[in-house]
Structures are given as C-alpha cells and as structure tokens.
Amino acid sequence: MTSTAQELHPAPVLAPGRTILELRGLEKRYPGTHALKPVNLAFKSGEIHAIVGENGAGKSTLIKLLTGVMPRTSGEVIWEGQPAALATPHEAMALGINAVHQEVVLCRHLTVAANMFLGEENSRFGILQQRAMVKDAQKIIDDLGFDLPAHVTLGDLTIGQQQLIAAARATVRGTKFLIFDEPTAYLTRKEADQLFTLIRRLKGEGVTIIYISHRMEEVFELADRVSVLRDGTLVGTRNIAETNDAELVKMMINRSIEQVYHKEHFTPGAPILEARNLSGKGFEDVSMTVRAGEIVGLYGLIGAGRSEFVTTLYGRHRKSAGQILWEGKEVQINSEHDAIKLGMALAPESRRDQGLCLNLSVGLNLNLPIYKRISNNLLISSAQEKTQADRQIADLRIKTPTRGALASSLSGGNQQKIVIGKWLAHGAKLFIFDEPTVGVDVGTKAEIYRLFGALLSKGAGIILISSYLPEVYELADTLHVFRRGKLVATHGFRAASHEDILTQALAEKQEKLGGQI
Amino acid sequence: MSTEAIAVEKPKRNYNVLFGLTLLALLVLLWIVLSVATPSFASGNNLANLLRQGSMIAIMAVGQTFVIITGGIDLSVGAVVGFATVVVAMMINAGFPIWLAILVTLLVGVAIGMFHGFGIVKMGLPPFIITLATLTSLRGIGLLMTNGNSININSDTFTAFSRNSFIGIPNLFWMVILVGIPAYVFLHHSRWGRYLFSVGSNAEASRLSGVNVQRTIYMAYTLSGLCAAFVGVLLAARIGIGNPTQAEGWELQAIASSVIGGTSLFGAVGSVHGPLLGAFILATINNGANLLNVNSFWQRIITGALIIIIVYFDGLRRRGK
Numbered sequence: 001m002t003s004t005a006q007e008l009h010p011a012p013v014l015a016p017g018r019t020i021l022e023l024r025g026l027e028k029r030y031p032g033t034h035a036l037k038p039v040n041l042a043f044k045s046g047e048i049h050a051i052v053g054e055n056g057a058g059k060s061t062l063i064k065l066l067t068g069v070m071p072r073t074s075g076e077v078i079w080e081g082q083p084a085a086l087a088t089p090h091e092a093m094a095l096g097i098n099a100v101h102q103e104v105v106l107c108r109h110l111t112v113a114a115n116m117f118l119g120e121e122n123s124r125f126g127i128l129q130q131r132a133m134v135k136d137a138q139k140i141i142d143d144l145g146f147d148l149p150a151h152v153t154l155g156d157l158t159i160g161q162q163q164l165i166a167a168a169r170a171t172v173r174g175t176k177f178l179i180f181d182e183p184t185a186y187l188t189r190k191e192a193d194q195l196f197t198l199i200r201r202l203k204g205e206g207v208t209i210i211y212i213s214h215r216m217e218e219v220f221e222l223a224d225r226v227s228v229l230r231d232g233t234l235v236g237t238r239n240i241a242e243t244n245d246a247e248l249v250k251m252m253i254n255r256s257i258e259q260v261y262h263k264e265h266f267t268p269g270a271p272i273l274e275a276r277n278l279s280g281k282g283f284e285d286v287s288m289t290v291r292a293g294e295i296v297g298l299y300g301l302i303g304a305g306r307s308e309f310v311t312t313l314y315g316r317h318r319k320s321a322g323q324i325l326w327e328g329k330e331v332q333i334n335s336e337h338d339a340i341k342l343g344m345a346l347a348p349e350s351r352r353d354q355g356l357c358l359n360l361s362v363g364l365n366l367n368l369p370i371y372k373r374i375s376n377n378l379l380i381s382s383a384q385e386k387t388q389a390d391r392q393i394a395d396l397r398i399k400t401p402t403r404g405a406l407a408s409s410l411s412g413g414n415q416q417k418i419v420i421g422k423w424l425a426h427g428a429k430l431f432i433f434d435e436p437t438v439g440v441d442v443g444t445k446a447e448i449y450r451l452f453g454a455l456l457s458k459g460a461g462i463i464l465i466s467s468y469l470p471e472v473y474e475l476a477d478t479l480h481v482f483r484r485g486k487l488v489a490t491h492g493f494r495a496a497s498h499e500d501i502l503t504q505a506l507a508e509k510q511e512k513l514g515g516q517i
Numbered sequence: 518m519s520t521e522a523i524a525v526e527k528p529k530r531n532y533n534v535l536f537g538l539t540l541l542a543l544l545v546l547l548w549i550v551l552s553v554a555t556p557s558f559a560s561g562n563n564l565a566n567l568l569r570q571g572s573m574i575a576i577m578a579v580g581q582t583f584v585i586i587t588g589g590i591d592l593s594v595g596a597v598v599g600f601a602t603v604v605v606a607m608m609i610n611a612g613f614p615i616w617l618a619i620l621v622t623l624l625v626g627v628a629i630g631m632f633h634g635f636g637i638v639k640m641g642l643p644p645f646i647i648t649l650a651t652l653t654s655l656r657g658i659g660l661l662m663t664n665g666n667s668i669n670i671n672s673d674t675f676t677a678f679s680r681n682s683f684i685g686i687p688n689l690f691w692m693v694i695l696v697g698i699p700a701y702v703f704l705h706h707s708r709w710g711r712y713l714f715s716v717g718s719n720a721e722a723s724r725l726s727g728v729n730v731q732r733t734i735y736m737a738y739t740l741s742g743l744c745a746a747f748v749g750v751l752l753a754a755r756i757g758i759g760n761p762t763q764a765e766g767w768e769l770q771a772i773a774s775s776v777i778g779g780t781s782l783f784g785a786v787g788s789v790h791g792p793l794l795g796a797f798i799l800a801t802i803n804n805g806a807n808l809l810n811v812n813s814f815w816q817r818i819i820t821g822a823l824i825i826i827i828v829y830f831d832g833l834r835r836r837g838k
Contacts (some may be wrong), residue, residue: 167793314725316725336724336727354719354721355722356719360718364714364715368711368715369709380707380711420605422726430789
C-alpha cells in the first residue's frame with residue numbers, strides 16, 4: 001500500500017470484537033404504521049452482520065434511522081459508548097456511518113474521480129487539482145482490485161461498475177460502519193466477487209459491515225452473524241455457523257422453503273410463439289418455441305442477450321433477420337403496440353425506469369394497458385376503472401391504502417405486483433417476465449410464482465428471464481442458456497445440474513463454485 | 518429500497534379538489550377585499566372587463582397545461598396568438614366568410630402544434646428549444662406578411678362579438694366555458710387524458726404498456742396550438758386589428774396561470790380548473806392594481822411573488838410536511 005492509500009484508509013481506532021454501536025429499544029412509528037418495534041441489538045467492530053427479512057419487515061426503516069435520514073420515535077443509539085442523536089445524515093457521516101444503496105446515488109455526468117471526491121475535492125487556491133484527483137482515485141481503485149478507469153464519465157460504466165465505485169467511495173471517508181443495502185441486485189457474478197473481496201478487506205481493517213440482502217447464499221458466504229426482522233420485530237440473531245437456510249427462511253416468513261418454489265406441471269398445448277433464427281441488436285440466430293401452459297426459462301449473465309431478445313419480440317427493437325410466428329402464422333411486430341395487440345405482455349426488468357408511473361396512482365398504473373377496453377369511443381367508464389383496479393389489488397393482495405395512493409408510496413414487492421398485475425386484466429396469452437423477483441422478498445416471490453401457475457392453468461405461456469439460477473431451475477419446463485448473444489444450450493425441467501448450466505453460461509472452467517448459485 | 522412502510526396517502530383526486538377550493542377561496546377573497554377597497558371594482562362594467570381580460574389567458578393556460586402535464590413546455594403560444602390575429606384579419610379583409618377565416622386560423626394553430634410534435638418526436642429536439650424557435654420565427658413571418666403594419670379589420674359583425682354579452686355575461690367568458698368543459702372531460706374522463714399523465718410520469722413505462730407515446734405528444738402540442746389560435750381569433754375580435762407583435766409575453770402569463778393552478782413543471786400533475794382559476798387570479802390582481810392606482814411596475818412584482826408563494830405552499834403540501 002502506498003503512503004497516499006494509507007492516508008485514505010485510516011486505521012480504525014477500535015480493536016476488533018468490541019461493541020461499536022448499540023441499539024437500545026430503537027423504535028419508529030409512522031402515522032398508522034408501527035414500522036420498527038423496539039429493537040435491542042449490538043454491533044461489533046470488524047464483523048459482517050447480515051440483516052434479512054421480507055419487504056416491509058423494517059430493514060429500510062432501520063437503515064434510515066442509522067444513517068440519520070429519519071428521526072427515531074424513541075429509544076437510544078449508543079456509538080462507541082456515547083449516546084448519539086443521529087438527527088441528520090451529516091452527523092451520521094461525521095461519526096463514520098455510511099451506506100451504499102441498491103440504486104446508485106451519484107452524479108452520472110461527472111467523472112469517476114470527481115464522484116469519488118465529491119464534497120472533498122482537492123483544490124489549491126480554489127482551483128481544482130483535477131489531474132491529482134484522477135491519479136489518487138485511480139490508485140484507490142487499483143488498490144481495491146477493480147479494473148476500472150478513473151477518468152471516464154460515471155454514466156458510461158455499467159450499473160454494476162457504478163455500484164463498485166459507490167462502494168469504493170464509501171471506503172475513503174474514514175468509514176467505521178458501512179451499510180450495504182442489496183448491493184448485488186444488479187451486479188454480475190464477477191463484480192459481486194470484487195465487491196465481496198472489498199467487504200472482507202474492510203472487515204479485516206476493523207470496519208463494521210451491515211449487509212442487507214434477499215440472497216441467502218450471499219449471507220452464508222459473507223456474514224459472521226445474521227439478524228432476522230419480521231413485521232418490524234427483531235425475531236432473532238444467529239451466528240452464521242449455527243444456522244441454515246431453512247431456519248432463516250422460517251424465521252422470516254413463518255413457512256418452509258418448499259412452499260416458495262411452487263411448481264405446477266401442465267401438459268403443454270399448441271405453440272403460441274415461435275422464433276426462427278431470430279437475430280437483432282445484442283443476439284444472434286436464436287430459435288425457440290413457447291407453448292400454452294409452459295414456462296420457458298432464459299438463463300445467462302446480465303448482457304448475454306436475453307433482455308434484448310425479448311424486447312425485440314415485443315417490438316421495442318427491430319429484428320435484423322429471422323421470423324416470428326404467432327400461433328403458427330408469421331407476423332411482423334414493428335412496435336410494442338403490435339405485440340400487445342397480438343396478446344403479449346411484458347413485465348420489464350427495471351420497475352422504476354420501465355415498469356411504473358411512480359407519481360401516479362396505483363389504479364392508473366393497473367389500468368394503463370386496458371383503458372381502451374374500459375372506455376367507449378370518448379369516455380372512460382369510471383365504474384369499470386374502479387372495479388378493475390380493485391379486483392387486481394384484491395387478487396394480488398397488493399398492500400395499498402386505496403387504489404388512489406401513489407405507486408411510489410408502496411414497497412418494492414408491492415410495486416412489482418402492480419407491474420405484473422396490470423397485464424392480468426388485459427388477457428394476454430404470452431407473458432414475458434424479465435427478472436420478476438429482483439429486490440423482492442421470499443413471501444412476495446412465492447406469491448408471484450403461484451401467479452405463474454394460475455396463468456398457465458388458463459392456457460397462457462410464460463417466458464421467464466432470471467439471473468438467479470434456482471428460480472429458473474425450479475420453475476422452467478424448458479430452460480435455454482444464453483451466452484454472448486447466442487442460445488448455447490437447452491434443458492428440460494431439472495434435466496441438468498446447476499454446475500453444468502453455470503459452465504454453459506460462463507463458458508469457462510469455474511474454479512470456485514462455492515455460493516455461486 | 519427493500520422495505521418501507523406504506524405511507525398513508527390521500528387519494529390524488531381529493532387533493533386536487535382541495536387545492537382547487539383553496540384557489541377559489543383566494544379568488545373570492547381578492548374580490549371581496551377589492552370591492553371594499555374601491556367602489557368601482559364591483560361595477561358591472563368593470564367585472565365584465567375583468568372577465569374579458571382573464572378569459573384569453575385562461576384558454577391559453579388550458580392548452581399549456583396539457584403540454585406541461587406531459588413534461589414539456591410550449592413557449593410559442595404568445596407568438597401563435599399574434600400570428601393568428603394576422604391570419605384572421607387578412608382573410609376577413611380579403612372577403613372570405615367569417616366562419617371560414619376562423620376555421621383556417623384554427624387549422625393554422627393545429628399545424629403549428631403538429632410541427633412542434635414533429636420537432637420533438639421525430640427530430641428529437643427539446644420542447645423548450647423547438648417552441649422557442651417558433652416563438653421568434655412566427656413573429657418574423659407575421660411581420661413579413663404585414664410589412665410591419667397593423668391590419669384594421671373591416672367587419673363589424675366580427676368585432677362586435679367580443680363586446681357583446683349573453684345573459685349578462687361577456688361572450689369572451691362563455692368561450693372559456695366552451696373550451697373548459699370539453700377540456701375537463703378530455704383530461705379527466707377520457708383515456709387520452711390518462712395517457713397525458715402517464716407519458717409525463719414515465720414515457721418508457723407507458724410505451725411498454727401499449728400507450729402510443731408519440732401520438733400523445735403530438736396531441737398535447739396540437740391542442741396547445743389550437744387553444745392559442747382560438748385566443749388569437751378572440752383577440753383580433755376584441756381589438757379589431759391583426760398585428761403580429763400582439764400578445765407579447767402572454768406565454769409566460771399562461772405558464773404562470775398553469776403553475777399557480779397547481780400544475781407541476783416536472784409533469785404528471787395538473788387539472789383544468791386550476792389554470793382557469795390561476796388566470797382569473799392574475800387578471801384580478803392586475804385589474805385591482807389598476808383601480809387602486811398601483812404603479813403597473815408593482816403589478817409585475819406582485820405576480821412574481823404570488824407565483825413563488827403559491828408554488829411553495831403547494832410543494833409543502835405535496836411533500837406531506
């Protein structure tokens with residue numbers, strides 16, 4: 001480590017194993033909701049402490065209290081033996097508490113270096129020392145083992161790479177307590193490995209890590225201890241060596257893991273959609289058939305061409321070669337409108353960017369695809385608008401005070417239910433789900449999987465895209481593996497081993513498969 | 518964002534109604550204060566005058582609001598008004614029947630709006646830029662057509678319309694109702710209205726849900742152009758001339774009325790009654806200031822302060838304290 005890097009990573013004062021932060025009866029109430037019931041918990045320096053729980057269990061509330069984003073209702077926070085108010089984000093940061101969020105909150109238009117030093121720029125007589133900052137930033141990045149340039153614009157990097165920069169940024173600020181909120185949701189496996197290396201290294205330097213994730217295997221790979229929240233209550237804390245997957249899931253949702261992947265088998269019917277040697281931007285020569293009553297899974301790394309393939313089917317992009325057949329007849333799909341008219345429905349990858357009108361009501365979001373049907377030539381039938389929205393809210397058990405509430409006020413899992421639910425009344429025959437359970441808790445996952453079964457039983461076909469192998473593995477009747485824009489392998493239901501599928505997706509020998517799946 | 522409690526939020530419609538009532542209360546309060554402060558305010562003549570003044574900005578503000586709801590802006594409307602007075606004046610003086618002159622003028626407004634849609638959708642220009650460009654060009658085209666002169670309209674039937682009243686209410690105000698009711702039905706009870714909101718909130722999500730985003734944008738600017746051209750016809754009738762430099766700065770008054778009426782410049786928030794009330798609040802302030810002999814420079818300052826105050830309090834409400 002160079003001297004500059006040492007300055008940037010000041011050694012923590014505390015010896016490992018001492019209590020750095022203690023919560024005594026920490027509690028948060030919103031009008032009408034008891035978001036966090038009194039929590040007693042002590043975090044030790046140099047530990048990785050995972051927090052798991054369903055959406056709405058109180059994890060975000062806890063983070064917001066610890067980072068000073070929101071004031072607590074009652075209780076005490078003891079920081080290094082002294083009571084801390086944690087009234088503002090500034091105060092939390094001054095103490096050494098930082099957070100890396102699931103969605104990157106940095107300036108996309110500035111360079112990586114400028115982002116790393118945002119708010120702490122190196123300047124001489126008011127003039128920015130740009131070259132020196134790029135050099136320092138590069139040193140930090142190299143030092144962490146991220147293969148990324150410091151002089152490029154942040155927005156030019158992938159979301160995963162931006163996430164790594166956000167993490168690197170948090171480490172250079174004298175951080176003693178670092179919270180990761182679902183950091184791997186958008187990362188490739190390689191990027192996730194780099195992040196884990198960084199996390200372990202911070203732990204070695206005595207930093208306390210709070211790691212929030214829905215992915216159990218990551219919790220077991222990384223954490224020393226794990227705490228489970230359910231309905232705002234701390235259900236328990238376990239040493240990672242003394243617990244297992246099944247116990248944690250049971251603590252989280254009060255039900256067993258077998259009930260999550262609920263797979264119903266139907267006899268496949270006639271083909272709904274057939275792609276013949278289809279090529280387009282990001283994928284080449286892909287052929288596949290989706291029949292009524294079956295789930296076709298597309299597995300591969302992010303960027304392998306799966307999303308591009310389905311968005312081309314959906315008319316978002318033009319195909320460059322090949323044919324698309326719908327119920328046996330060749331069709332031209334030139335726009336999303338054409339696809340929807342045929343009977344396709346797409347629940348896109350990113351809820352916030354592609355799925356929802358966040359500052360509009362739940363009801364409007366649910367009805368958006370069917371307004372044509374619930375209005376005559378001129379006017380919308382307000383009675384139908386109400387009943388349709390209320391029916392979806394009831395059927396999908398969307399937790400919302402009324403259909404008039406804004407979509408942004410709902411939790412992630414409930415927002416995802418809207419993204420899916422808006423297609424149910426539409427009566428589509430082919431449903432495309434692109435990463436339907438990213439950032440969604442186990443309970444909501446189970447509900448979404450059950451919904452798949454209901455759709456299949458009505459004769460629909462499903463294309464399921466997932467980067468999470470167990471999901472496609474346990475649910476898909478036919479599993480296609482994508483790699484670099486090509487369809488490289490096809491398997492039946494549970495017909496190949498996890499290892500084989502991974503090897504096909506990565507096309508390189510995997511030395512370590514621990515926690516890979 | 519993995520978890521959060523469901524914040525209890527009031528339905529949007531109730532909020533809209535509440536905000537509308539607040540604006541209405543403000544308007545009534547202004548009227549009461551002015552009636553007490555100056556005896557000439559409550560006279561029938563003055564009230565009719567006030568309604569005429571407010572009506573034209575109100576109609577422009579409705580069209581403007583459609584555009585702002587989609588997340589755009591239409592800076593050209595003042596220039597469209599001026600240009601429309603020229604078109605309608607020239608046609609009437611050339612001997613065309615009045616109905617035809619009006620129809621053609623309205624179609625010119627539609628064409629200008631379509632052009633804005635084309636620039637935004639097909640050429641990828643920001644709304645601010647394309648409408649700024651037409652703002653200055655239209656004034657220029659109008660000056661070329663008139664050689665910089667005003668055209669006196671030689672039809673009394675045409676100009677009499679703006680001075681007359683129907684059951685005691687000025688015809689110009691009836692025009693607000695003529696535009697306002699269909700606009701309300703369109704925005705709140707038709708699917709195209711819903712699409713304006715959804716495009717303003719998230720164009721990509723709307724497209725993936727089967728909404729024709731391009732057509733929605735065309736529609737918003739076309740309606741704004743149409744409203745402005747209609748106001749041009751009314752203005753020509755009121756002042757009896759066609760002049761391309763008329764209605765200077767009216768676009769800003771229309772935007773101000775819309776914003777005072779609760780429209781969010783970020784898109785996806787707005788109503789029809791809001792901008793109408795906003796326009797008449799502005800007109801009342803100007804009218805009252807005139808009667809009270811307040812320096813007209815002060816009127817501009819008051820208008821600016823009012824925009825800041827109302828939008829600030831509206832923002833406080835929306836953030837839920």
